[in-house]
Amino acid sequence: MSKPVPSKATRPVARKAAPVSAPSNQRELTRAEEAYRRIKAAIFDFVLLPGEGFTESDMAERLGMSRTPVREALFRLELEGYVQVAFRSGWNVAPFDFRKLEELYDLRVVLECTAVDRLCAAEPMPDLGLLKATWLVPEKERLTDTAEVAALDEAFHATIVSAAGNQEMARVHSDVTDGIRIVRRLDFTKPPRIAATYEEHAKILRAILRRRGDQAKLMLRSHIEESKAEVRKITIHKLHSARPESARV
Structure with a gap:
């Protein structure tokens, strides 16, 4: 025996899914990746020279973004040996080893x-x-x-x-x-x-x-x-x- 077909009034109405925006932390990660790539490219292209110093605020202004993704990028570059924390003065590009x-x-x-x-x-x-x-x-x-x-x-x-x-x-x-x-x-x-x-x-x-x-x-x-x-x-x-x-x- 076939099942009764729901009337038009009782059929479920398909709803359009609401757009999902990326979580704020994901957006920060994306910005941190952009900051990482741009700072690293600046080092390789001699825009930032070995021993040159800068602050997080200065770098954030140059990149046109907040300090949070810049800080994340700098910590990553520090682990890779490209930058160093400068005592009381922010950061500097690591000298050649x-x-x-x-x-x-x-x-x-x-x-x-x-x-x-x-x-x-x-x-x-x-x-x-x-x-x-x-x-x-x-x-x-x-x-x-x-x-x-x-x-x-x-x-x-x-x-x-x-x-x-x-x-x-x-x-x-x-x-x-x-x-x-x-x-x-x-x-x-x-x-x-x-x-x-x-x-x-x-x-x-x-x-x-x-x-x-x-x-x-x-x-x-x-x-x-x-x-x-x-x-x-x-x-x-x-x-x-x-x-x-x-x-x-």
Whole structure:
């Protein structure tokens, strides 16, 4: 026996759901993430220089937000070693730890050379078409913008490691890249370095594609060591010279 159909008067009326706004603490987290990214980018882009001091209020005004998300961002950056609490005067950008930077470069050599071994032994070799399209190009097609080439340089090395197929190795390499980014960007403030990077990357890539692992590792090590040597040349004058004219967070 079929069930009786409710009359129109007794049928439940569908109600339109009321819009749900994000909880205030979630909005603060989002703002804290924005503050974190902007302050970190300012450090990497030499807008904020090592040793430079600032207060939470000053930074909040620069970012156009309240102090709460800024404070959260600064605590996170402090844990990562990018800023320090300055006694009685707020915060300051952490000075360079030259020993740590050199150790990170040493670790980078180990990771990338291991990745080259894995790539050259892989059957079939992972697709490196994007790297070929970027670095094996005629000279007239090369990019000249320092920021773009610096980003592509990071992507070249990160792709070699990630293509090797070890996710933990790629994760560690990503952390290393983050730790040395400011030094690498200093390296790319010199136009001749851009041309050299194209030439060196092309040679390394061709050696990998031909499965000449030992040759690729030798060139890769030399390429990284040259960048590492820039660590010893960093001066306050050089940092100020790299600072953009319209320096803003």
